[in-house]
Amino acid sequence: MPIPTNITSTTAVELGPFPNTITQRVDSGGTTYNVWYKYTATFTGIVSVFAFGDLTVYKPGIGILSPDAVTVYAPLVGFIIGNYTTTTGNAPVQFPVTIGTVYYIQVLTNFGNPTPANLTIKGVAAPAPVDAPIGSLFINSDFAYGNNAAPATLLSSVSGAVSRFLPSFATGEAGNVLTNGVMLFYDLTTSALKLYSPNFTLAISIPIASPLMVDNISSNKAHVFYVAVSGSGGVTNIGTVNDSGSYTPNLWTLPVTNIVSLAPSPDETILYYLTNTGGTNAPVKRWSLTTNSALSDLAPGVGTGIIASNDIVVLADGTILVGYGGGEPFGNPAVPGMILHYSAAGATLNTYNLAINMVGPAPMRLAYAVDDPNSFWVYYHSGTEFIIQAQFYNIHVSDGALLTSITVPGFDGGLYYGPISSTPAMFGPPFSCTMIVTRVDVPAPSVIKTGGLYTIVANKTNDTLYSSISGDIPPVTTSVIVAIPNPFFLL
Amino acid sequence: MRDHEPVVIEEFNGLYVRGDPEVCPPDHSPDLSNVQFIQSGIRTRDGINTYEPYGNVVRIYTYVFITPTTQTESLLILDNLGNIYHDKSPTPWVPILTIAAMKDFGFANINGRAFINPNDGNVGLTGQFVYVYKGDGTPARKAGATPPVGTLTLANTGIGNMSIGVHVFAVAFETDTGYISQIAGFASINDPGGDQVTISNIPLGDSTVVARRLVATVGIDPTLFTGDKQSQYQFFFIPEGRIADNTTTSITLSFFDAELIQDASYLLNLFTNIPAGVGFATYHNRLVSYAEFYPNISLAYVSAVGQPEAIDQTSGLLIVPLDSYPLTNGHEFQDVLYLFKSTRTFAYIDNGGLPSTWPLTIIDSGIGCSLHGLSTVLDSGGINLLYLIILDFSGVMLFNGAYIRPELSWKIKDYWVALGRQLFPNMQIMNDSISQIFYILLTNNQIVIGDYANGLDFKNIRWAKWTFGVGITSITMINFNQFIMGSSG
Numbered sequence: 006m007p008i009p010t011n012i013t014s015t016t017a018v019e020l021g022p023f024p025n026t027i028t029q030r031v032d033s034g035g036t037t038y039n040v041w042y043k044y045t046a047t048f049t050g051i052v053s054v055f056a057f058g059d060l061t062v063y064k065p066g067i068g069i070l071s072p073d074a075v076t077v078y079a080p081l082v083g084f085i086i087g088n089y090t091t092t093t094g095n096a097p098v099q100f101p102v103t104i105g106t107v108y109y110i111q112v113l114t115n116f117g118n119p120t121p122a123n124l125t126i127k128g129v130a131a132p133a134p135v136d137a138p139i140g141s142l143f144i145n146s147d148f149a150y151g152n153n154a155a156p157a158t159l160l161s162s163v164s165g166a167v168s169r170f171l172p173s174f175a176t177g178e179a180g181n182v183l184t185n186g187v188m189l190f191y192d193l194t195t196s197a198l199k200l201y202s203p204n205f206t207l208a209i210s211i212p213i214a215s216p217l218m219v220d221n222i223s224s225n226k227a228h229v230f231y232v233a234v235s236g237s238g239g240v241t242n243i244g245t246v247n248d249s250g251s252y253t254p255n256l257w258t259l260p261v262t263n264i265v266s267l268a269p270s271p272d273e274t275i276l277y278y279l280t281n282t283g284g285t286n287a288p289v290k291r292w293s294l295t296t297n298s299a300l301s302d303l304a305p306g307v308g309t310g311i312i313a314s315n316d317i318v319v320l321a322d323g324t325i326l327v328g329y330g331g332g333e334p335f336g337n338p339a340v341p342g343m344i345l346h347y348s349a350a351g352a353t354l355n356t357y358n359l360a361i362n363m364v365g366p367a368p369m370r371l372a373y374a375v376d377d378p379n380s381f382w383v384y385y386h387s388g389t390e391f392i393i394q395a396q397f398y399n400i401h402v403s404d405g406a407l408l409t410s411i412t413v414p415g416f417d418g419g420l421y422y423g424p425i426s427s428t429p430a431m432f433g434p435p436f437s438c439t440m441i442v443t444r445v446d447v448p449a450p451s452v453i454k455t456g457g458l459y460t461i462v463a464n465k466t467n468d469t470l471y472s473s474i475s476g477d478i479p480p481v482t483t484s485v486i487v488a489i490p491n492p493f494f495l496l
Numbered sequence: 497m498r499d500h501e502p503v504v505i506e507e508f509n510g511l512y513v514r515g516d517p518e519v520c521p522p523d524h525s526p527d528l529s530n531v532q533f534i535q536s537g538i539r540t541r542d543g544i545n546t547y548e549p550y551g552n553v554v555r556i557y558t559y560v561f562i563t564p565t566t567q568t569e570s571l572l573i574l575d576n577l578g579n580i581y582h583d584k585s586p587t588p589w590v591p592i593l594t595i596a597a598m599k600d601f602g603f604a605n606i607n608g609r610a611f612i613n614p615n616d617g618n619v620g621l622t623g624q625f626v627y628v629y630k631g632d633g634t635p636a637r638k639a640g641a642t643p644p645v646g647t648l649t650l651a652n653t654g655i656g657n658m659s660i661g662v663h664v665f666a667v668a669f670e671t672d673t674g675y676i677s678q679i680a681g682f683a684s685i686n687d688p689g690g691d692q693v694t695i696s697n698i699p700l701g702d703s704t705v706v707a708r709r710l711v712a713t714v715g716i717d718p719t720l721f722t723g724d725k726q727s728q729y730q731f732f733f734i735p736e737g738r739i740a741d742n743t744t745t746s747i748t749l750s751f752f753d754a755e756l757i758q759d760a761s762y763l764l765n766l767f768t769n770i771p772a773g774v775g776f777a778t779y780h781n782r783l784v785s786y787a788e789f790y791p792n793i794s795l796a797y798v799s800a801v802g803q804p805e806a807i808d809q810t811s812g813l814l815i816v817p818l819d820s821y822p823l824t825n826g827h828e829f830q831d832v833l834y835l836f837k838s839t840r841t842f843a844y845i846d847n848g849g850l851p852s853t854w855p856l857t858i859i860d861s862g863i864g865c866s867l868h869g870l871s872t873v874l875d876s877g878g879i880n881l882l883y884l885i886i887l888d889f890s891g892v893m894l895f896n897g898a899y900i901r902p903e904l905s906w907k908i909k910d911y912w913v914a915l916g917r918q919l920f921p922n923m924q925i926m927n928d929s930i931s932q933i934f935y936i937l938l939t940n941n942q943i944v945i946g947d948y949a950n951g952l953d954f955k956n957i958r959w960a961k962w963t964f965g966v967g968i969t970s971i972t973m974i975n976f977n978q979f980i981m982g983s984s985g
Contacts, residue, residue: 105589454966456985458547465543470965490530490963
């Protein structure tokens with residue numbers, strides 16, 4: 006076999022336009038080569054590239070570099086130029102693209118000059134957005150990787166399929182939703198609270214000046230968000246943001262730091278909260294919102310080594326859910342996880358043990374369901390160090406029955422972490438962070454026909470027009486097929 | 497029905513919009529769209545497909561650029577933000593030129609280089625200039641160049657061939673597009689004869705300069721030398737006077753006066769940069785730029801032969817009768833340069849002298865041509881040998897030195913005259929001579945086709961309207977007759 010010609014970025018082979026698949030033998034004379042491809046984006050949106058060899062010998066990894074051939078763009082974990090790691094082998098990478106920008110794709114061979122090395126590399130664009138009915142699951146991107154490689158994602162609460170990506174949504178660990186669909190997230194990228202309308206349009210941005218930062222956000226579910234802000238004097242100030250975007254800071258001052266989760270009681274007289282001060286075994290604490298003073302703990306910690314979830318969910322009936330487990334360093338063995346259901350008096354009403362153990366490092370996330378207080382949602386990760394799945398459970402409160410169980414591969418920093426396969430999922434949610442359950446239908450963005458260059462094709466029986474998707478920022482450029490206007494329609 | 501005689505239509509002959517619909521011939525239709533003609537019939541037009549995702553397209557041109565090994569057809573695309581893209585450049589999504597106020601541009605393709613005339617859709621863009629683009633993705637730059645700065649230093653050195661008398665020397669820049677700038681750096685030396693001249697302090701240019709060209713006069717009797725180095729004497733290119741770099745600052749030359757043959761006097765009064773016009777024509781291997789911004793809207797600038805960037809500021813002018821209407825179009829046809837206004841047609845003939853001396857003939861004071869209303873053939877940018885096809889307010893006209901009546905669009909006259917005149921500058925016509933179809937982009941973002949497979953005359957041409965789900969703003973042809981449409985959505 007001849008030596009591949011595309012062994013430098015300057016000889017990279019164009020992979021686009023998508024969808025496209027190219028096969029190539031990349032070993033020659035006992036040496037298996039790293040090879041280069043590139044994709045010149047023909048639209049703005051999300052794409053995924055998958056380099057596959059075989060399941061036993063040749064297991065290529067890929068990295069995306071842009072705007073030049075030396076700047077790593079995705080995945081933002083496990084990839085160094087020219088440095089193969091097992092985490093990247095035979096795994097797709099999803100990433101946002103901007104029309105006209107060139108994305109270089111370095112395909113790295115695994116060690117030992119595997120032979121034969123038959124590479125199959127394919128690129129696809131994310132499917133067109135679809136309707137996301139009330140009750141859909143929404144995961145935003147965490148700060149470390151940002152939207153650059155792991156855009157916020159709306160998932161079907163039935164199948165876990167991606168309904169839509171939202172590449173410009175706030176990144177971070179803190180967010181919540183009201184029953185009217187209004188959302189508030191803390192964007193670590195811009196250090197601002199961001200209020201979104203139910204259709205995910207940014208309404209208001211509220212700067213949070215450094216050194217202050219938002220630890221977490223909860224709500225009364227009706228019209229008010231509760232925002233925990235730390236970074237000043239060893240205390241945490243609790244403020245509110247209403248659904249019109251009016252921010253009232255420092256309404257309550259708690260003599261603690263590192264609040265990981267909080268939630269008000271339905272009558273808004275008590276604030277339940279958890280801190281990670283002191284590590285694990287944290288009790289569920291209470292604070293009087295009427296007297297601005299500490300109350301007795303609701304419940305003690307559940308044991309050393311077990312951390313609490315990043316959410317407390319107060320159900321509509323006033324009972325409280327707290328998750329425990331997870332948070333171990335990346336690569337540690339999976340551990341059991343559970344959710345405890347407390348009465349307002351602190352009695353344990355139910356214990357829901359997770360069917361599949363948790364794997365770190367992300368802690369468990371909880372969210373109230375559309376049928377609150379009858380059920381709730383939990384989101385965590387399962388698997389092993391290199392095969393990590395996102396688990397979503399909808400759990401019936403009264404008996405712990407699993408109403409819905411969804412398992413989808415996670416995409417950490419854009420990199421697929423699901424089971425190795427020749428036909429893996431090409432798209433999925435980010436590993437982190439906040440999960441909310443949508444409260445209103447979010448229809449598929451409407452298609453708007455846009456400008457472009459067109460050519461006549463002999464014997465083509467319809468018109469293919471450029472289109473963009475309203476509501477997505479930046480707009481997704483795609484195409485739509487329409488009938489040729491009726492010749493007999495009088496103009 | 498009783499007594500009804502069936503109408504036998506052997507050939508359907510397309511759209512007919514003239515007079516009362518009742519008089520529409522039976523083999524025509526008063527309103528029919530999105531069909532194309534086949535032998536003895538019609539069928540739904542072919543569908544369109546996406547070609548390239550450049551959005552908000554305002555204007556497209558086919559541009560043939562030259563690489564070291566081939567010629568490549570490509571597109572220049574103007575969007576509504578004033579960006580011009582080159583789709584086959586190494587960086588196809590990076591504009592080669594951005595002028596926010598540019599609403600349209602004129603284009604000429606000469607020796608693989610693109611000449612760009614930024615305009616406002618009516619006349620040249622105020623304060624702007626003609627640009628030249630090399631096709632390699634580097635930004636387009638203003639055509640022309642700033643003349644050298646400084647003064648040459650001259651000295652008699654050694655034994656050589658210099659003739660006796662005063663020689664005046666000057667220098668010009670040669671740019672990477674082949675343009676030779678206005679000469680400067682004038683200096684003189686009184687040669688005793690039989691020596692060489694060492695020229696130093698030769699100015700260096702910017703990064704676009706690839707060579708310097710030295711020019712000189714023949715020996716002037718010192719007793720007659722006025723001391724006016726710049727305007728009194730004729731300059732010639734020195735045969736060995738091309739310095740093929742932008743670094744050397746000194747050279748020694750020796751030449752007989754008899755070797756000074758190639759005239760360089762045209763370099764004395766060139767535009768440093770050429771004011772922007774609305775469009776270009778070419779004529780006798782010269783570039784013609786017409787309709788500068790106000791008040792010079794009736795001016796056309798004519799370059800030196802083979803030097804499209806070299807335009808003399810006084811002798812390179814054609815002044816079309818000043819009637820307050822701007823020039824709109826121009827083309828060479830049967831060895832005559834025709835210039836058009838919206839309702840006027842003028843002709844100039846190269847008399848071998850300076851362009852400003854060319855005689856003018858007024859061809860027609862009632863018919864003219866719109867900004868993009870002169871049909872070019874296939875992807876050539878050129879025309880047919882025997883006729884021009886021109887869009888005028890009164891219709892689609894055949895022109896062979898005079899306008900032929902009835903106009904080609906006779907059958908759709910009522911439809912034509914109802915088009916909004918204020919938008920005529922946007923109308924465009926392309927001639928696919930292989931398929932024998934005209935494509936005419938109308939003012940309402942629709943297209944009318946004229947199928948002349950049965951004959952190019954007002955009776956046999958078959959018209960049809962085409963509509964699309966998006967508005968069409970510009971048309972062109974590439975790869976001979978691949979029809980390309982630009983849309984703003």
